[in-house]
Amino acid sequence: MASPSKRTLCKESILSLLDEESDEEYVIDYSENDSECDTSVSDSELSEVEAFEETLQDQGEQPRFRNPKDLQWSDRVSCISKYQFSGKPGVNVQVKDANDSLELFELYFDEQLVEMIVTETNRYAEQQLSNNKILLKYSRLRK
Known part of the structure; x- marks a missing residue:
């Protein structure tokens, strides 16, 4: 049986992919010549992660990690409502001597x-x- 293939991806490659502003599919060179890369994931490890995600979904729990392909990006920043501050800012107690x-x-x-x-x-x-x-x-x- 052939050994499982390993994919390596450097921190620099990940950061450059995150910085790009394109929705196109990325083609990543998984060459083994990159000496700065030390992170590798085997196919069996990926299948274990997928099995774990399925187990969590069967139990009704959301996994902590998501597949980047499942994310949808938009130009809209957020829809957080802003509340109007109605208090009185500053020190709100009576102090006889602020140096005491x-x-x-x-x-x-x-x-x-x-x-x-x-x-x-x-x-x-x-x-x-x-x-x-x-x-x-x-x-x-x-x-």
Whole structure:
């Protein structure tokens, strides 16, 4: 039995194909003389990919990769709707002194957040102590 044929395609060839603005079929030279190409795919590997795609389609899932021939290009950029911004831009809180770093810190770390950090830290310490882990002689958890 003859060995499966291998096709090689360089990164440069792929990039040049992507940069072209033609819808014509491409004829690619798969010569083995190109020393910069090191990627090769055998026919058996291609058939495995096709079998995997069929399995995904049978299961109702979409494959992550698509055949470039299945893509349809258009000149239209996109049909994403733009939403009108209705908020007030900029800082929307009252600050007495913008140079007071404590006041700015307390905008984000209010009393409720600090209380939650303390509660969760204490809970973690209780869990560590209840697991009977061996503590060092001068560990802070011994106090």
